[in-house]
Amino acid sequence: MSDFSYGHxxxxxxxxxxxxxxxxxxxxxxxxxxxxxxRLQIQVFKPIIDNRxxxxxxxxxxxxxxxxxxxxxxxxxxxxxxxxxxxxGIDEGQFFEDDLVEVVQGLAAQGVRVIIAGLDTDWQGKxxxxxxxxxxxxxxxxxxxxxxxxxxxxxxxxxxxxxxDSQVLVGTHDAYEARCRHxxxxxxxxxxLDWKLQREAMVENHLEA
Ligand code: ADP
Ligand code: MG
Numbered sequence: 231m232s233d234f235s236y237g238h239x240x241x242x243x244x245x246x247x248x249x250x251x252x253x254x255x256x257x258x259x260x261x262x263x264x265x266x267x268x269r270l271q272i273q274v275f276k277p278i279i280d281n282r283x284x285x286x287x288x289x290x291x292x293x294x295x296x297x298x299x300x301x302x303x304x305x306x307x308x309x310x311x312x313x314x315x316x317x318x319g320i321d322e323g324q325f326f327e328d329d330l331v332e333v334v335q336g337l338a339a340q341g342v343r344v345i346i347a348g349l350d351t352d353w354q355g356k357x358x359x360x361x362x363x364x365x366x367x368x369x370x371x372x373x374x375x376x377x378x379x380x381x382x383x384x385x386x387x388x389x390x391x392x393x394x395d396s397q398v399l400v401g402t403h404d405a406y407e408a409r410c411r412h413x414x415x416x417x418x419x420x421x422x423l424d425w426k427l428q429r430e431a432m433v434e435n436h437l438e439a
Contacts, residue, residue: 241338245323245364247350248374250388251408254347255290255321257374261345262296262319270316274298275307277325282402288321291402304330307337316343323348324358325398331363352397353390353406354416376408379422387414391421403428 244261246254265272276288278300283289288298296319299310304326307318318337323330323346334344350365350373352358365371375384385408392405395418399405407422 241341242343242370243334243338243364243368244343244345244370244372245361245368246345246347246372246374247361247365249351249376249385249408250349250402250406251291251376252374252385253290253376254349254374255288256292256294257372258319258321258345258347259288259290259294259296262317265317265343271312271314272317272319273311273315274319274321275301275310276321278302279325279398279400280322282400288319303327304333307333311337311342316341318342318344320344320346321348323364324352324361326360328360328363330360331367334364335367349388351387353388353399355387355414358397378410378413379407380409380413383410385410387411389414390418393418 246257248254262272262274274288274296276298280300283293284295286298286300287295289295298319298321301307301310307320311318320330320334330346334346337344346364348361348364349358350361375386377383378385387409389407389409390399390405391407393399393401
């Protein structure tokens with residue numbers, strides 16, 4: 231249920247979760263673009279920590295992007311929200327503190343449609359706060375799946391393939407891959423694919439097509 235409507239003036243909360251590479255950011259951008267087609271004023275926020283592809287834009291692994299404002303703390307949304315904003319998008323919700331929950335409740339109470347994308351589980355397969363609470367209080371929750379790089383089935387987990395054991399390690403193909411429940415290991419594991427070779431092959435295929 232991604233594009234349901236409660237009418238024009240009521241706020242609500244939508245959550246988009248899944249593993250890395252499951253298309254959360256693409257889906258967030260798709261919903262925000264649709265809101266723009268409806269001539270609704272939108273604003274997009276992301277945590278400052280997420281500068282993997284761009285310092286300013288929210289960018290998917292496929293390099294689809296939308297302008298955003300990087301913020302340190304969720305409460306800054308109240309500082310930067312403009313009168314007339316009807317839809318607020320927030321990417322990488324798991325990198326915010328628990329006060330994100332109160333912030334989005336406040337926005338929804340003011341009549342804003344809030345769409346939050348984020349990881350539901352961390353690299354150990356454990357619920358990644360504050361996403362579980364947001365899933366509980368949201369009107370709509372979409373669980374996306376990536377493709378397991380080991381067996382090709384639906385991937386629900388994010389496998390860490392480099393780095394230490396901190397919960398937060400910002401990276402892309404250099405440190406993570408998508409895996410299904412059966413191929414996921416709650417530890418740093420050998421990468422299945424050489425991500426540099428895979429990336430080069432993708433670019434080559436793209437040029438040939
Ligand atoms: P997320 O925000 O969930 O990390 P994105 O929306 O940024 O995901 O990126 C999704 C894109 O990632 C897909 O459209 C696809 O091009 C790419 N991708 C790379 N590896 C995988 C994978 N193992 N499974 C699915 N998509 C992948
Ligand atoms: Mg993303």
